[in-house]
Amino acid sequence: MADLIFHHYQNSPFSEKVRLIFGFKKLAWKSVFIPPVMPKPNLTALTGGYRRTPVLQVGADIYCDTALIADVLERVAPTPSLYPLEIEGQSRTLAQWADATLFWTVIAYVFQPVAMPYLLGPLTPEQMKAFGADRAAMRGNAPRMSVGEATGSLREYLRRLENMLAGGKPFLLGAQASIADFSVYHCVWFLQLAQPLADILDMAPNLKSWAARMAEFGHGQSEKLRAESALEVAQEAAPASFDDLPFVDTHGIARGETVTITPTDYALDPVEGRLVLSSDTEWAVSRTDAVAGEVVVHFPRLGFQLKKI
Incomplete structure (x- = not known):
């Protein structure tokens, strides 16, 4: 191949x-x-x-x-499969929610001035302006969530994800990792990059342990x-x-x-x-x-x- x-x-x-x-x-x-x-x-x-x-x-x-x-x-x-047979439909559905609803909630929460240098690196004012214009063009007329709305929604989503890992389950849908874990993980990963705001994850200790476990997969060669x-x-x-x-x-x-x-x-x-x-x-x-x-x-x-x- x-x-x-x-x-x-x-x-x-x-x-x-x-x-x-x-x-x-x-x-x-x-x-x-x-x-x-x-x-x-x-x-x-x-x-x-x-x-x-x-x-x-x-x-x-x-x-x-x-x-x-x-x-x-x-x-x-x-x-190993991203879609274990017994949870394939469930994992795909949870992944779709994470890639859309959870992702845009995290974006609205982390793109605050205090976290921008951690997400984008050191940018000149001109580069920051170019980035803002680029993302505005991407979003178009899509609705924008306020920081307050994003904060409240994110806390509730974190509570739900924390509950999914209750009882010592290693992954969101049980004993096996699935596409749902990878879709939720990239949102949590981006939240962790926004270091001044990442303490919101302290309310979900199971989720933090899960994220560390996911990171151990690495990036291949x-x-x-x-x-x-x-x-x-x-x-x-x-x-x-x-x-x-x-x-x-x-x-x-x-x-x-x-x-x-x-x-x-x-x-x-x-x-x-x-x-x-x-x-x-x-x-x-x-x-x-x-x-x-x-x-x-x-x-x-x-x-x-x-x-x-």
């Missing part, structure tokens, strides 16, 4: 989710660091405009969104790779073919038609291409870029919308 090339930046919470999955599955991967704010020319040459972090590249196949990336890594290394080298990999590889797979049509759109795929919540940047894969859980479009060559960009169905051009 082609190398797993991971496009990320150090303080990205969703990147930490996947880095820990690499460690859980003891995988080797190539690390490409990307800018935390736009422009990201090397990344968007691969994705066609999708700008969220992180992105997984396997040859000329580009996988967007950590929910789909986790599924890809599960196919690459089925054991990584090797740095230049962004230009990742583009060369895409140029030289042939994307996977999906012609033999069943085509699941729920939109009245046929295989091969030109479409856009766009997130439904934030960073609403459409990616245009020829629809080559439509399964129960995944879409993919083929597109050609002057720099990256022919690539196939993959998205999960959940959280994205498909439209015919």
Whole structure:
């Protein structure tokens, strides 16, 4: 199999989710660091405009969104599983809540002036302004939670998570780690980065012990790779073919038609291409870029919308 090339930046919470999955599955991967704010020319040459972090590249196949990336890594290394059979539905549902509701609650809580240097590092006023403008563009008209609302909501969520670990359970859903643990963990990890505000976790000692246990999985074996080298990999590889797979049509759109795929919540940047894969859980479009060559960009169905051009 082609190398797993991971496009990320150090303080990205969703990147930490996947880095820990690499460690859980003891995988080797190539690390490409990307800018935390736009422009990201090397990344968007691969994705066609999708700008969220992180992105997984396997040859000329580009996988967007950590929910789909986790599924890809599960196919690459089925054991240990992120989706133990008896709790698969429960773990996926809890992970979806953590990636959305818990994540945005943590973001609203930690992005206070006292914690910003711990989350972003030492930035000049110009860099801070650029970061703020970039994130405002990503959020668009999405509702914003006040610090007071976030604080109250976060305390209640921490109480619920603490209860899930009562009785000495090692992981949120029992004896085995699952995708739910990794999705909750990246939120707790980001909260811990905001050191002046992280004492809110003192109310959840079981959760703090669980987070330390999760961190022991590590990040697997990584090797740095230049962004230009990742583009060369895409140029030289042939994307996977999906012609033999069943085509699941729920939109009245046929295989091969030109479409856009766009997130439904934030960073609403459409990616245009020829629809080559439509399964129960995944879409993919083929597109050609002057720099990256022919690539196939993959998205999960959940959280994205498909439209015919």
